Amino acid sequence: MVLGREALALFPDTHTIPVPSRNSTTPMPLQPALSGQIFYTNGLFIGLVMWGFGIVWLFFAVAAITRSRFPFNLGWWGFTFPLGVYALATVQISIELPSLFFKVLGTVFSIAVVLLWVVVSVGTVRKMVSGELFVAPHIGEWERSKTEEERADGEV
Numbered sequence: 001m002v003l004g005r006e007a008l009a010l011f012p013d014t015h016t017i018p019v020p021s022r023n024s025t026t027p028m029p030l031q032p033a034l035s036g037q038i039f040y041t042n043g044l045f046i047g048l049v050m051w052g053f054g055i056v057w058l059f060f061a062v063a064a065i066t067r068s069r070f071p072f073n074l075g076w077w078g079f080t081f082p083l084g085v086y087a088l089a090t091v092q093i094s095i096e097l098p099s100l101f102f103k104v105l106g107t108v109f110s111i112a113v114v115l116l117w118v119v120v121s122v123g124t125v126r127k128m129v130s131g132e133l134f135v136a137p138h139i140g141e142w143e144r145s146k147t148e149e150e151r152a153d154g155e156v
Contacts, residue, residue, distance in 0.1 A: 004043025
């Protein structure tokens with residue numbers, strides 16, 4: 001969306017990607033302002049489509065997280081980036097389209113990102129202090145199953 005806005009401003013000045021015009025007497029008249037408008041409109045449309053896909057995936061992610069709780073680990077930091085990008089996209093749409101809906105939703109998502117960042121930061125510090133953060137729980141299970149297999153092989 002931002003690139004489309006820049007194309008809208010720059011293409012007429014630089015004559016980048018000129019578009020033929022029907023209302024001119026020259027054999028190949030050029031209308032560079034129209035190419036900027038095309039890029040801007042396409043960027044806004046693609047941005048809205050991607051935002052729509054994002055809301056579907058956000059719904060799936062929230063549903064998956066609420067249905068099955070899982071313990072805190074460093075992987076929780078992976079939640080912050082996608083939600084942050086989605087919040088920024090929503091804020092950018094609210095700038096491009098004067099819509100109260102996107103302004104309010106952008107604010108809500110931005111607050112959610114800050115709260116998520118605080119929750120993950122507190123969880124990281126708490127687990128780091130207790131010494132549980134860098135423990136790989138599956139390795140202990142793997143070692144136990146390996147020794148049980150060795151015992152079973154030795155008894156046969």
